[in-house]
Amino acid sequence: MVMTFIPLPWKPELVFTGTSVMGINPETEKFCSHVDYWDSIKANDYFSLEGLWDVFRQLRMYKTPDLETPKYQILKRTANYEVRKYAPFIVVETQGDKLSGSAGFNSVAGYIFGKNSKEEKIPMTTPVFTETDDAGESKVSVQIVLPQDKDLDSLPDPNQETINLRRVEGDIAAALKFSGKPTEEIVRQKEKELRDSLIRDGLRPRKGCLLARYNDPGRTWEFIMRNEVLIWLEDFSFEED
Template sequence: MGTIVFGQKIGQIPLIFAAIRRPLLPKQSTVWGNNPSAHSKLTIRSSLVGQSAPKGGSTCKLQELLNFLYDDLPHLFDEQGIDPSMYDDRVLFCDPITRHDTIDGYLFNIRLLKLLFSPDFQLHRVWQTGPYEITTRWTMVMKFALLPWKPELVFTGVSIMGVNPRTWKFCSHVDRWDSIENNEYFSLEGLLDVVRQLRIYKTPNLETPDYQILKRTSNYEILVRAFLPKAPSFAKVRKYASFVVVQSKGDKLSGSSGFNDVAGYIFGKNSTMERIPMTTPVFTQASDYELSQVSIQIVLPRNKDLHNLPSPTSDAISLRKVDGGIAGVIKFSGRPTEDIIRIKEAQLRSALIQAGLHPAGGCMLARYNDPERTWSFIMRNEVLIWLNEFSLD
């Protein structure tokens, strides 16, 4: 959670992430932050999974199971649901904070999540990682309906699916989250990861650019707590669709110089005097490593493009299409001062480089708030850095 070719460079990428079917691969893929093969000796898995490699027709059966997961898992939380006949009665399900050892418990957990969170499950990839082991990579976005502010919880990771060679059904399902180090049940780190995502962020009920979260980590949080002890950060990798902005020259990332010009355009100061709906966030973008060449931008509604927008009547503003792509993102609350923004940018860039990624120069600050009407402690701010290439292995 369009096509991504794994292990190759990514150029412009449409928003929709389609699963790619492929033959069994001889190599085992490395997952950023979690290597499925490193967990091949988990005691909670069935001993049947560790038997010798399948031969002949068994390989065909594994391919059939791969295809089955591509078809079945997208129905995890919809009305159709998954096909329970492909799981052993004594299937073991385990994630950092939940454990069940029967198919009934497994299905109960799915129903409970569906009731409380209305999850959006996005399947990215399915591949073989052992003789009787299949691994999936996914994103799950959930809104907790019981809290008035309906916080959004995001998890990305892998599921390691053990296959019983006697029944050719799944006998175990072990989830590993990208956002924590200790994935063994019961993980206090995992529980804290859930709790901290329940905090309040104020996000206006306005249209935003389309994006999909590909990977969420939290390994930058320790670094920023020294500066914002009450505002933990959450780091993500997102895939954005293209969008159009109206922009003007700004003075600094935390500033508002030029905002009245771009706001005037959407409020009717254009060639046709058309009023255009407001969106969120407001971007300020620095295009250089020194963060000195700044523009301020308002994203225009997704039903608008450069061909059906009225022309600006001021030389101070311009229209521009922003190509879709992959961005590293860090989220924080509080009033975004210039010092804090630069600290966030440096921390995010350092973490992306340490992860083997290739961040582009400059950054963007996304502000989702009305600064005159939003309390600072619930302000939602993000620093984004575009990535030159990315592979979701």
């Protein structure tokens, strides 16, 4: 369940996943009780301080630009991360230098700003991804997601050989959200934190990770920046808890 908290001006989303248990009166055959068990807390009492704190944590302000983002469905939300099912999307990418780096961004941004075979300007989206597919970061790519109404056949060709268009197939990822300036040390710390949590919960994280940066660092206060570390999962199912 996803709810928008309207009273606050930044309208944060409250996300709850779990199990609802309904009791039925055998005489009247009507519902007589309803208890929700949230995935994000352990104390699921009628009035749970842990539950109240979980709600309060979700009210914090993150700045998410009013731009198109990759489509995903939240399958599960724990106290530490979300499990999301992403729909397929297309990225324009080139080689980067490190997860928190900016090398290569101007090249992929130039593609959507019209430096392509058709001189076509393509709407900006969010976030900007940097991805590595191994722990040693021997290969890092910087990516901009292209609008959902685009497909590989209709997109203009890049002007540079170092730029590539690629379709990312829909898959399931775990995401850990955090604010502040995403330095390399912080990103690696968050990646380890997320990976450790997944393994502890019996899930199977793949090698590598992605850093998602939603904001222009020159125009956004650090304490409201929205950043995420994502790790793709192997064979996620609800029975693995």
